[in-house]
Amino acid sequence: xxxxxxxxxxxxxxxxxxxxxxLAYKGYEVNLYNRSIEKIKKIKQRGTIELVxxxxxxxxxxxxxxxxxxxxxxxxxxxxxxxxxxxxxxAKHIAPFVTPEQxxxxxxGRTGGALEFKSIIARHNPLKEVCIVEAQTMLFACxxxxxxxxxxxxxxxxxxxxxxxxxxxxxxxxxxxxxFPEFMPATSVLETSFNNVGALLHxxxxxxxxxxxxxxxxxxxxYIEGVTPSVAKIIEQxxxxxxxxxxxxxxxxxxxxxxxAYTYNAYGxxxxxxxxxxxxxxGIMAPTNLDTRYIYEDVPQSLVPIWDMAMHLGIxxxxxxxxxxxxxxxxxxxxxxxxxxxxxxxxxGLSVEEIxxxxxxxxxxxxxxxxx
Amino acid sequence: xxxxxxxxxxxxxxxxxxxxxxLAYKGYEVNLYNRSIEKIKKIKQRGTIELVxxxxxxxxxxxxxxxxxxxxxxxxxxxxxxxxxxxxxxAKHIAPFVTPEQxxxxxxGRTGGALEFKSIIARHNPLKEVCIVEAQTMLFACxxxxxxxxxxxxxxxxxxxxxxxxxxxxxxxxxxxxxFPEFMPATSVLETSFNNVGALLHxxxxxxxxxxxxxxxxxxxxYIEGVTPSVAKIIEQxxxxxxxxxxxxxxxxxxxxxxxAYTYNAYGxxxxxxxxxxxxxxGIMAPTNLDTRYIYEDVPQSLVPIWDMAMHLGIxxxxxxxxxxxxxxxxxxxxxxxxxxxxxxxxxGLSVEEIxxxxxxxxxxxxxxxxx
Numbered sequence: 030x031x032x033x034x035x036x037x038x039x040x041x042x043x044x045x046x047x048x049x050x051x052l053a054y055k056g057y058e059v060n061l062y063n064r065s066i067e068k069i070k071k072i073k074q075r076g077t078i079e080l081v082x083x084x085x086x087x088x089x090x091x092x093x094x095x096x097x098x099x100x101x102x103x104x105x106x107x108x109x110x111x112x113x114x115x116x117x118x119x120a121k122h123i124a125p126f127v128t129p130e131q132x133x134x135x136x137x138g139r140t141g142g143a144l145e146f147k148s149i150i151a152r153h154n155p156l157k158e159v160c161i162v163e164a165q166t167m168l169f170a171c172x173x174x175x176x177x178x179x180x181x182x183x184x185x186x187x188x189x190x191x192x193x194x195x196x197x198x199x200x201x202x203x204x205x206x207x208x209f210p211e212f213m214p215a216t217s218v219l220e221t222s223f224n225n226v227g228a229l230l231h232x233x234x235x236x237x238x239x240x241x242x243x244x245x246x247x248x249x250x251x252y253i254e255g256v257t258p259s260v261a262k263i264i265e266q267x268x269x270x271x272x273x274x275x276x277x278x279x280x281x282x283x284x285x286x287x288x289x290a291y292t293y294n295a296y297g298x299x300x301x302x303x304x305x306x307x308x309x310x311x312g313i314m315a316p317t318n319l320d321t322r323y324i325y326e327d328v329p330q331s332l333v334p335i336w337d338m339a340m341h342l343g344i345x346x347x348x349x350x351x352x353x354x355x356x357x358x359x360x361x362x363x364x365x366x367x368x369x370x371x372x373x374x375x376x377x378g379l380s381v382e383e384i385x386x387x388x389x390x391x392x393x394x395x396x397x398x399x400x401x
Numbered sequence: 402x403x404x405x406x407x408x409x410x411x412x413x414x415x416x417x418x419x420x421x422x423x424l425a426y427k428g429y430e431v432n433l434y435n436r437s438i439e440k441i442k443k444i445k446q447r448g449t450i451e452l453v454x455x456x457x458x459x460x461x462x463x464x465x466x467x468x469x470x471x472x473x474x475x476x477x478x479x480x481x482x483x484x485x486x487x488x489x490x491x492a493k494h495i496a497p498f499v500t501p502e503q504x505x506x507x508x509x510g511r512t513g514g515a516l517e518f519k520s521i522i523a524r525h526n527p528l529k530e531v532c533i534v535e536a537q538t539m540l541f542a543c544x545x546x547x548x549x550x551x552x553x554x555x556x557x558x559x560x561x562x563x564x565x566x567x568x569x570x571x572x573x574x575x576x577x578x579x580x581f582p583e584f585m586p587a588t589s590v591l592e593t594s595f596n597n598v599g600a601l602l603h604x605x606x607x608x609x610x611x612x613x614x615x616x617x618x619x620x621x622x623x624y625i626e627g628v629t630p631s632v633a634k635i636i637e638q639x640x641x642x643x644x645x646x647x648x649x650x651x652x653x654x655x656x657x658x659x660x661x662a663y664t665y666n667a668y669g670x671x672x673x674x675x676x677x678x679x680x681x682x683x684g685i686m687a688p689t690n691l692d693t694r695y696i697y698e699d700v701p702q703s704l705v706p707i708w709d710m711a712m713h714l715g716i717x718x719x720x721x722x723x724x725x726x727x728x729x730x731x732x733x734x735x736x737x738x739x740x741x742x743x744x745x746x747x748x749x750g751l752s753v754e755e756i757x758x759x760x761x762x763x764x765x766x767x768x769x770x771x772x773x
Contacts, residue, residue: 240610241621243629249616257615259691259731266730319631348730351723358638358720359631 034208035104037062039097039119040111041069044136046179047171048110050078053088057208060092062100064118069093071176082171082181098126106132106205109146110167112322113139113330113369120146124153131159132201134190138163139327140222140334141374143193144388148375158391160197165189165221166292168211170309183309184211185292189224191215194391216281217388223275223338228331229285231323232352233264239319239359247315252304255315261301263348267332270346274339278381319359328356333368341371342381406580407476409434411469411491412483413441416508418551419543420482422450425460429580432464434472436490441465443548454543454552470498478504478577481518482539484694485511485702485741492518496525503531504573506562510535511698512594512706513746515565516760520747530763532569537561537593538664540583542681555681556583557664561596563587566763588653589760595647595710600703601657603695604724605636611691611731619687624676627687633673635720639704642718646711650753691731700728705740713743714753 034057038049041063053059063069072078073093080086094100101107101123109119116135127133127150135142143163150159170182188211192198195217202214215221234255235242241249249255256264268285275282289295289303297303304310316323332353339346357364371377376384383393406429410421413435425431435441444450445465452458466472473479473495481491488507499505499522507514515535522531542554560583564570567589574586587593606627607614613621621627628636640657647654661667661675669675676682688695704725711718729736743749748756755765 234612237609238612239631240606240627240629241613243631244621244626249613254616255612257612259611259615262730263727347726351726354719354723355635358634 033057034106034204036060037101037104037107039100039107039109039123040115041072042111043171043173043179044167044169045110046072046078046173046177047080047169047181048108048136049090050080050088050179051084051169051181052108052208053078053090054080054084054086055088055208058091058104059088060094060100060104061090062094062097064095066095069095069176075177077177079178080181081174081178083183084181097122101126101131104131106134108134108136110136112326113137113142114322114326116142116146116330117149120149121153124150124157127154127157127159129158132162132192132204133159134162134164136164136168137166137225137227138218138221139227139330139369140225141338141369142222142330143191143218144222144374144376145369147193148373151375160201161193162190162201163193163218163221164212165215165224166226168209170313182312186294187211187213187292189213189215189221191218191221191388193218193388195389196391217385219275219278219280219384219388223271223278223280223335224283224288225331226285226288227327228271228335229264229268231327232332232356233267234260235316235319235321235323236352236355236359237263238315242315242317242319247317249315250311251313251315252307252310256301256304258299258301261299261304263352265300266348267352270339270344270349271335273344274335274342274346277342277344278338279385324356324360325362328353329364329368332356333364334370334374336365337368337370341376405429406478406576408432409473409476409479411472411479411481411495412487413444414483415543415545415551416539416541417482418444418450418545418549419452419541419553420480420508421462422452422460422551423456423541423553424480424580425450425462426452426456426458427460427580430463430476431460432466432472432476433462434466434469436467438467441467441548447549449549451550452553453546453550454554455556456553469494473498473503476503478506480506480508482508484698485509485514486694486698488514488518488702489521492521493525496522496529499526499529499531501530504534504564504576505531506534506536508536508540509538509597509599510590510593511599511702511741512597513710513741514594514702515563515590516594516746516748517741519565520745523747532573533565534562534573535565535590535593536584537587537596538598540581542685554684558666559583559585559664561585561587561593563590563593563760565590565760567761568763589757591647591650591652591757591760595643595650595652595707596655596660597703598657598660599699600643600707601636601640603699604704604728605639606632607688607691607693607695608724608727608731609635610687614687614689614691619689621687622683623685623687624679624682628673628676630671630673633671633676635724637672638720639724642711642716642721643707645716646707646714646718649714649716650710651757696728696732697734700725701736701740704728705736706742706746708737709740709742713748
């Protein structure tokens, strides 16, 4: 009999409350961390999270805190459930306290999340060989109705995860299997990073419906009414460019249409049809305004890393460029500059072969120990 | 007393029927041409065009024909009222029949229309020095309710026009003044071409509302509901890039916001507010689908010539690029390739000074007769 795993959940937004509530409901010891104590005051008072929707139940939390040190002390697994734009901050603040036997799981990492996280921890605490795990997407679709009460819309049947380095995939999967049998191993974090569908599904329909979002305060069904054949055309072009980059890295790719079939058993003659046949998407409304993580997370942490890796590999991605450029204007931001780049992932100057070696065994050098 | 002017109106769409009806109603002799006879069958039977809306009356046409030769025979002014994408075709077919004393007026030319028209006529009929006049926008906002019945929404108070060459501005304005006192001389066709607001108002709100257009079949107010602060942000960025190019050509520019004040007496603290205060725009609905001249005319004949002139002058226009690129995907077209370019305007290899000389006096060479 294994010892019962202990968890820290970093981030008490929709997803963080969902995962913390689910783990506690399943009987695991859970510490919930949030940077702002104000946002978790009620949860701290109650000490519980209530689940409604497709999973119904209660979970009692072990600790609710804004101290990252206390949150992760003596836990086995650190579940980071935050917009990827917060990964940098968390990595820096977790670095002094994390221990080599802990696993840090990014739910999800978007593109290059685990690589960036590892690079930051290595910089702040070079002696620690922490295993970072990157999930390709969030396991749950859920929404916090209030502090401590979460509606679970759906749970995915399968979510790809990869350890960095990937030689630690098996030990992680074996350890986590009793809790999350949905987690299936990917070849490496390149697979989870470059099959990040948020890059496709979030910024594009938001930008191509930005008039409607502002005019109606998002009062339309994001996927069902917002993704039309023309919107799907642009998504497919970005998908094509993403797969070009992934293939150049030797990464097994799935088109978005294939991914919908694989993840949601959703099919259609066209991408647009397949999206309309994705039951998990039926109730999802558009963001209420343009200040949404669909842009401020998925442009800098999903599209920019794909674009910068394309540059690194000498590949043209004009459609991705167009979306990043328009998003930057919409947010008065320079997402090219602020977004996650090859240098942030610690991969600057590396060849495809060196990158592949690094994600598999954690070393750039080859088996003879020659540092490239 | 001048002789009463005779007109040919080329194109029997909304604008063509509007102008033909207005001229006939004012008592001028008007020949109406359309390429397809099917589209003017009913007008031919009736022999009249009825005006409703802000101008109410009847006009009897002299001739309704699909023969361009007969349409322009013995007329003084040839009013071309067609999507700019048809200018190439018309220029080629009009070239053998047009005479040097006739004026060809492009209503409007979009960007580089007069230059392209002149270049095509010169190629097909090198001996003819025809005066091409470019209007900056359409005089009327109107819609054909059926063949031979046009609703006039509004008439602009002033429309800038320029002759090519501009040394013929005065003779044209003097001649046309009794008919169209709204026509005011611009410095040259560079001014009318690079102050083409269709480049801003047509493709951008269409693309940034493309989900809504397809999902609702255009059932929303194009300017009032479709142009929100974020859509206006992208418009302003394209406006900025357009003005950069115009300024490099030494062209007097007006921002879109200034133009709304100048043309419609519409004001606001922001562009978005000014657009909402433009009464002429209140009733205008969105196109019913994406197969609209807002894209297939204004991308290749407005944005592409601005982009290509920017390239010619070494100016970056990343936002214009993004819009052209997305429009090309939406229409399965290569608008960079098919659009109007510097070479089509007959300006390839010319310096800014040579371009300016050419639009003013019709000659690239300077006053000493030195060909550049």
